Amino acid sequence: MKRTMSSLPKVYVTRQIPPAGLKILQESGKVQYELWDSDDVPVPRKELLQKVKGVDALLCVLTEKIDAELLDAAGSNLKVVSTMSVGFDHLSLEELKKRGIRVGYTPEVLTDAVAELTVALLLATSRRLIEATHEAKTGGWGTWRTLWLCGHELANSTVGIFGLGRIGVAIAERLAPFKVKKFIYTDVAPRPELASLINAEYVSMDELAKQSDFLAACCALTPETKEICNKDLFSKMKKTSIFINTSRGGVVHQQDLYDALSTGEIAGAGLDVTVPEPLPTDHPLFTLKNCVILPHIASASYSTRNEMSSLAANNLLLGLRGQPMIKELKL
Numbered sequence: 139m140k141r142t143m144s145s146l147p148k149v150y151v152t153r154q155i156p157p158a159g160l161k162i163l164q165e166s167g168k169v170q171y172e173l174w175d176s177d178d179v180p181v182p183r184k185e186l187l188q189k190v191k192g193v194d195a196l197l198c199v200l201t202e203k204i205d206a207e208l209l210d211a212a213g214s215n216l217k218v219v220s221t222m223s224v225g226f227d228h229l230s231l232e233e234l235k236k237r238g239i240r241v242g243y244t245p246e247v248l249t250d251a252v253a254e255l256t257v258a259l260l261l262a263t264s265r266r267l268i269e270a271t272h273e274a275k276t277g278g279w280g281t282w283r284t285l286w287l288c289g290h291e292l293a294n295s296t297v298g299i300f301g302l303g304r305i306g307v308a309i310a311e312r313l314a315p316f317k318v319k320k321f322i323y324t325d326v327a328p329r330p331e332l333a334s335l336i337n338a339e340y341v342s343m344d345e346l347a348k349q350s351d352f353l354a355a356c357c358a359l360t361p362e363t364k365e366i367c368n369k370d371l372f373s374k375m376k377k378t379s380i381f382i383n384t385s386r387g388g389v390v391h392q393q394d395l396y397d398a399l400s401t402g403e404i405a406g407a408g409l410d411v412t413v414p415e416p417l418p419t420d421h422p423l424f425t426l427k428n429c430v431i432l433p434h435i436a437s438a439s440y441s442t443r444n445e446m447s448s449l450a451a452n453n454l455l456l457g458l459r460g461q462p463m464i465k466e467l468k469l
């Protein structure tokens with residue numbers, strides 16, 4: 139039986155996502171969708187709570203909190219939530235599970251982009267690139283000086299990865315040609331298959347802090363990792379070490395990081411993620427020369443964002459058809 143447009147499953151898309159994903163939804167002919175038609179402003183919560191009423195599926199991004207309130211507002215038709223992100227800390231998994239709602243997400247397609255940006259951020263921080271361009275532009279560039287704008291180099295260094303997954307491996311693979319001496323990592327348990335790809339040694343959190351010249355947080359934000367990068371960790375790090383975070387701002391205790399950076403307990407930090415986002419422009423972290431802050435752009439390449447958008451759309455369509463998604467969270 140041919141279905142009329144109005145009998146097709148209803149989808150709400152919470153953002154103007156990259157065109158590849160919208161094309162998939164459109165051309166499927168299997169759904170009718172409504173879209174919050176802006177990429178610059180997230181859909182206001184009140185509007186979102188209205189728009190989700192009665193929908194069969196939701197395609198969201200990481201700025202939308204998918205919690206009990208929202209799921210109640212959506213009602214019992216909602217069968218699928220597909221997020222255009224690898225991170226899922228904005229989703230209340232327990233509430234979704236309770237309601238039997240299936241969840242799609244977008245791992246792997248962004249691994250290369252995130253790893254690439256992490257390396258860029260690490261180098262920008264350790265070799266003080268932002269300070270350097272500022273000095274060059276604003277008259278600070280006097281004569282060539284012997285110790286001016288010196289930083290820390292990767293050659294012969296120990297790189298520590300906190301939370302070894304696909305992204306941590308991809309970062310280490312990119313850093314290895316810089317003549318890193320040793321990779322170490324910590325996680326809830328050793329991950330020998332992944333570690334063997336980059337010849338990384340499993341160490342305790344304490345050892346990770348003590349040995350790392352560069353420490354990259356690559357873990358998911360969970361109740362266990364919330365603010366785990368705090369004064370306890372920073373106080374054990376070397377004064378010369380660089381801390382990098384491209385995972386979630388919530389894994390860092392920001393006041394402790396500010397204290398560690400401003401007192402010289404560690405040499406520098408590069409952050410692609412903060413709490414909140416956007417970080418207010420008058421936040422103390424912005425006053426520090428040794429802190430490089432990016433506006434959550436690790437996966438922001440045209441090709442990756444389109445792949446994420448396509449994967450989110452395909453996950454949603456498969457979920458609605460009752461088929462296995464390409465990337466589905468096991469709840």
Ligand SMILES: O=C(O)[C@H](O)CO
Nearest residue numbers: 222223224225248437
């Ligand atoms: O979770 C994610 O997907 C990233 O933080 C944004 O791409």
